[in-house]
Amino acid sequence: MGLRLSGKGQQSHRMVIFAAIFILMTLLILYGSNNANEAVYTPFHVATNHAIKTTDLKKWSGRDGYVPFYGNKTLNLHCHNCALVTSSSHVLGTRAGDEIDRTECVIRMNDAPTLGYESDVGNRTTLRVVAHSSVFRVVRRPNEFLHRTDSNPVIIFWGPPNKIGKEAKGTLYRLIQRVSMTYSNVSCFSVTPSKMRRFDSLFHRETGRDRQKSHSWLSTGWFTMVIAIEICDNIKVYGMVQPNHCGKPGSKKMPYHYYKPRGSDECVTYIQNESGRRGNHHRFITEKQVFARWAKQYNITFTHPKW
Template sequence: MALKDAPRSHRLAILAAVFILMTLFILYNSNTSNETYAPFTVVRNHTPKTTDLKKWATKDCYVPVQGNKSMTLRCHQCALVTSSSHVLGSNAGKEIDATNCVIRMNDAPTTGYFADVGKRTTLRVVAHSSVFRVVRQPKEFLSGTDHKPIFIFWGPPSKMTKDSKAAVYRSIQTIHATYANVSCFTVAPSKMSRFDSLFQRETGRDRQKSHSWLSTGWFTMVIAIEICDNIKVYGMVPPNHCQKRMGSKKLPYHYYKPRGSDECETYVENENNKVGSHHRFITEKQVFSRWAHQYNITFAYPAW
C-alpha cells in the first residue's frame, strides 16, 4: 500500500518517525565530527609516551640561513622570558641579565622594560608571523643582545625554506645579511613534523585533525629544554590560572601592548574555539607542568 493510500493517522506516524530518525542522524554526525574539539585540553586518561627531549635534537634540526654552521648553543642556566604582562612590576631584570643565557620570543622588546625583563638576549625564537615586525625594528631586537646572538625562525616549510621564494624567508635572509654577528637558523621541515608528533604523544590529540596551532611558547620551551641544564621561566601562568582568577581584573596578553586583548580571554577563547585553527595555550601549559619535573624547570611571576 502506498503512503498516500494509508490512513491519515498512519501517514503522520510514518512522517514523524522519519523526522526523528533524520534528526538523530544529524546529531550523531555533528557530535562525531566535533569530538576532537570540546572540551580540548589533554585527552582524559591519556598516558604520555616517553620522549627524552635532551636527546631529541639532531644536527639537521636547525638549518643555517647561510653557510653550513650548526646550532651548537649550550647553557647551564637559562632565563626564558615570556611576553606576558605578569612580568611587569617583577623587577626581575637584573636577575635575568645575570643568567647564563637569556631566551626571548617573537618581537617582545626590552627597551622601556629593562627593570622587569632585562636587556640581554642570547637566543630569540621567532614565528613566521612575527618576522616582518622584527625586520621593521631591527635595532630594538638586536641592541643589548649577547656578542653573537642566535635567532631561530619557525613556520610552515612552504614559507621557511631556501627554495620557497616566500617573502618571509627573504626577510630572514635580509636580517642575516645586514647583521653579520647574528646567527640565523630555521627549523627544518622534518623537525616541524616531529613537533607535531610530540604534541600528539603528550596530549593524545592529532594537531592537524584537532585544528590546533602550536604556539611560539611550545617551540621555545622544547628548544630551551634541548640546550639548557636548568630553566627559569618568567611570566608564564599555570594551566589552571584562568579558572582560579578572582574578580574582574584583566591583564593584557602582551606586556608591551597595554591596550591589547585580555590574557585569560585569549587563552580560553583559543582553547575552546571550534571554528578554524587555534592555539591551545592551556593544554600546552598542562604539558609544561609535567616537563617541569623532568627537566629542571621552575616558574616565577607567578610561581607554580
C-alpha cells in the same frame, strides 16, 4: 460517547505530530554533530583514555634540525642556566629585569621588546624564537632586535617550509637571508621541514591529539620550550600562568602581551583558542599541561606567578 475529529482536525493533528517529530530529529542531529566536533578536539585533561607516550627530549634533540640562512654557522648553543621570558603581561611590575640579565642565557619570543621594559624583563637576549608571522615586525625594528653591539644573539625562525624553507626560497626566506648578511653579529637559523614534522609528532605523542586533524597550530611557546629544553640544563620561566589559571575564581583581566596594554585579554585568548573548532587555533592550555609534566623531568621552574 467518543470524540471524533473532523477531517481538518485530523490533518491539523497530524501536522502537529509531524512538527514535533521534525524538531526532535533536528535536535538529535545537532546533538550528534556537537559530539562529533567534541571528538575532534577536547582539552588535554579530558583525554583520560590516552596512554601518554613521553619522549626524552634530551635524546630527541638534534642540532641538525636547524640550518643557517647564510654562511656555514652551526647551532651549538648550550647553557647551564636559562631565563625564558614570556610575552605575558604578568611580567609587568615584577622588577625581575636585573635577575634575568644576570642569568647565563636569556630566551625571548617573537617581537617582545626590552626597550622601555628593562626593569621587568631585562635587556639581554641570547636566543629569540620567532614565528614566520612575526618576521616583518622583527625586521622593521633593527635597532631593537638585530643591531645589538652588546651581544651576538641567535634567532631561530619557525614556520611552514613553503614560507621560510631553504628549498622554497620564498619572500620571507630571502628577507631573513638579507638580514643575516647585513647583521653579521646575529646568527639566524630556520627549523628544517623534518624537524617541523618532529615537533608535530611530539605534540601528538604527548597529548594524544593530532595537530592537523584538530585544526591546531603549535604556538611559539611550544617551540621555545622544547628548544630551551634542548639547550639548557635548568630553565626558569617568567610570566607563564598555570594551566588552570583561567578557571580560578577571581582571576583578573590581563592583556595577552605585556607590550600591548590595549590588546586582547589573556584568559579570553586562551579559552577561545582551546575551545575553537573551526579554523586553526593554538592550544595554549593543553601545551601548559604538558609543560607542567615536563617541569620535574627537565628542571623547569615557574615564577611571576610561581607554581
